[in-house]
Amino acid sequence: MNHQGRTLKDRAAVVGVGATPYYRRGRSLPQTTMDLAIKATLAALDDAGLAVEDVDGFALYGGNFVDTSLLAQVLGIPSVRFTAGLTGGGGGSAGSVGLAAAGVATGMADVVVSLMTLQQANMRFGASFAPKGAGSAGAYSAPSTPEYVFSSNAGLMAPGQMFAMLVQRHMHLYGTTRDHLAEVAISTRNNAIRRPTSLMQEPLTRDDYFGARMISDPFCLYDYCMECDGAVAVVTTTPERAKDLRHEPVYVMGAAQGGAGRWGQAITWMGMPDEMFATSGHRPIAKDLYAMAGVGPEDVDVALFYDHFTGMVLLQLEDYGFCGVGESGPFVADGNIRWPDGGLPVNTHGGNLSEAYIIGMTHVKEAVEQLRGTAVNQVPDAEIALVTGGPASIPVSGLLLHR
Amino acid sequence: MSTVPVPGLLPPEMIAFTASPATEPFWLAAREHRLVVPRCTDCGMFRLPPAAFCWNCRSEAVEWVEHDGAGDLYSYTVIRHPVIPSMADVLPIVVAVVELPDTNGCRVVGDLIGCDADAVQIGMPVTLDWYDVDEGSVPCFRPRA
Numbered sequence: 001m002n003h004q005g006r007t008l009k010d011r012a013a014v015v016g017v018g019a020t021p022y023y024r025r026g027r028s029l030p031q032t033t034m035d036l037a038i039k040a041t042l043a044a045l046d047d048a049g050l051a052v053e054d055v056d057g058f059a060l061y062g063g064n065f066v067d068t069s070l071l072a073q074v075l076g077i078p079s080v081r082f083t084a085g086l087t088g089g090g091g092g093s094a095g096s097v098g099l100a101a102a103g104v105a106t107g108m109a110d111v112v113v114s115l116m117t118l119q120q121a122n123m124r125f126g127a128s129f130a131p132k133g134a135g136s137a138g139a140y141s142a143p144s145t146p147e148y149v150f151s152s153n154a155g156l157m158a159p160g161q162m163f164a165m166l167v168q169r170h171m172h173l174y175g176t177t178r179d180h181l182a183e184v185a186i187s188t189r190n191n192a193i194r195r196p197t198s199l200m201q202e203p204l205t206r207d208d209y210f211g212a213r214m215i216s217d218p219f220c221l222y223d224y225c226m227e228c229d230g231a232v233a234v235v236t237t238t239p240e241r242a243k244d245l246r247h248e249p250v251y252v253m254g255a256a257q258g259g260a261g262r263w264g265q266a267i268t269w270m271g272m273p274d275e276m277f278a279t280s281g282h283r284p285i286a287k288d289l290y291a292m293a294g295v296g297p298e299d300v301d302v303a304l305f306y307d308h309f310t311g312m313v314l315l316q317l318e319d320y321g322f323c324g325v326g327e328s329g330p331f332v333a334d335g336n337i338r339w340p341d342g343g344l345p346v347n348t349h350g351g352n353l354s355e356a357y358i359i360g361m362t363h364v365k366e367a368v369e370q371l372r373g374t375a376v377n378q379v380p381d382a383e384i385a386l387v388t389g390g391p392a393s394i395p396v397s398g399l400l401l402h403r
Numbered sequence: 404m405s406t407v408p409v410p411g412l413l414p415p416e417m418i419a420f421t422a423s424p425a426t427e428p429f430w431l432a433a434r435e436h437r438l439v440v441p442r443c444t445d446c447g448m449f450r451l452p453p454a455a456f457c458w459n460c461r462s463e464a465v466e467w468v469e470h471d472g473a474g475d476l477y478s479y480t481v482i483r484h485p486v487i488p489s490m491a492d493v494l495p496i497v498v499a500v501v502e503l504p505d506t507n508g509c510r511v512v513g514d515l516i517g518c519d520a521d522a523v524q525i526g527m528p529v530t531l532d533w534y535d536v537d538e539g540s541v542p543c544f545r546p547r548a
Binding site: 124126127130144145146147148149150151152153154155156157158160161164165166168169172213214215216217218219262269270271273274277 | 413417418419420421422423425426451452454458477478479480481482483484486487490496498499500508509510511512513514525526541543
């Protein structure tokens, strides 16, 4: 691949992060999604030392639950010069910051806000592919499509059921076990309970894990992330401008989004090529990301993997080269992903599994705090952080940040 | 023909036959309990779900090849918790991904019936069956002796 010297590396910096409190599904009422979006945006701007008047761009993802038009109108943005959204769903969380960086690096905008706002009072992500009218009215809303009925007619209507297929095959191919999944759940919980922002505040024991009800084999209750409400915003600007702001800048070292074409819709079609099936779909992203950043997995100090399901953390460890293909089970069993003693602390904030599920944006916030040295569960002298969005259908995305 | 929930199979009212011109022949054949897979007549590549264009050579020329649906279980999950409440009465459902031999890796997703959910194993041989509802038929699978 020849980019002819074109790169995003070090051409943008993340300068502000902000969030609302996190809530269990539906508990953020009577606030509106717009209320949550604006609170997070103002918090992120305050964190950066910037004003609303400085903002001239938005880079969104995941269906854009809040659209730029109303957001800019309500906030009173003087001039929107860049407004873009990644296609797809949660796979774009890290990628939305890459998109912001692209807007900044090309001069289309100076200060770009990336944002996720989620309120599940009238919907339920846990069944986000269920057809309209199934179950309780209003809770399920995916339109039926000519392609999707090929799997929905068998009952595959929830993301957990779909990702279970990939992890089940991984177990078959490589001997991965539920103990390995439990290690992800428990180590992530141990990080969460040290943080006041976490919705999960109690330790998770191995007995708790194996005593929990099975939801969709091989996933039990604790292999699932939570369904939450809340908002997280991230502010990106030029390296020059970043130097004069409130915190030491965190630079975008690499950004990538997309995936193999024949990964495609992945979890709703199950027809991915055999060599991709028991993966996270992230291998092409990892390759591009490391190439842009000029580093490898051995250089990463902390990894914030999108963790909607425990097993997909395992598959990302392989796809990003932290262990060999099929070796993620033993890798986590050896304690490698634990904070503070593991060689690669993972999801030091408690992740989607145990802090809050704001479709991956909490991971970006944690990466920035790690590189500032202000994280609650700080990795000593962390210099390079990896953040991922997805696994999902295309796009999945990744981001490498450095201080 | 099923109009009431059958254990292990998706409730009939949740079955959809949303189709496009490219996928309709699959569902018309399914009504006759025939599994057909589109094959590009230019490059020979099979594809599922059906699409108007061959993903390998972009040709629109297609033939529909009948397959007996006998294959091996590629992966599966057992849905045990009714995250969608209207599925509660039919759980557990074993959802199977079955790879069809001699189709360059095409896979069919269907419910696996007639076996103990706790005894399912990847690689087990399965045979095709059909689940009939008012509007049509959908593929499902049973263990193959």
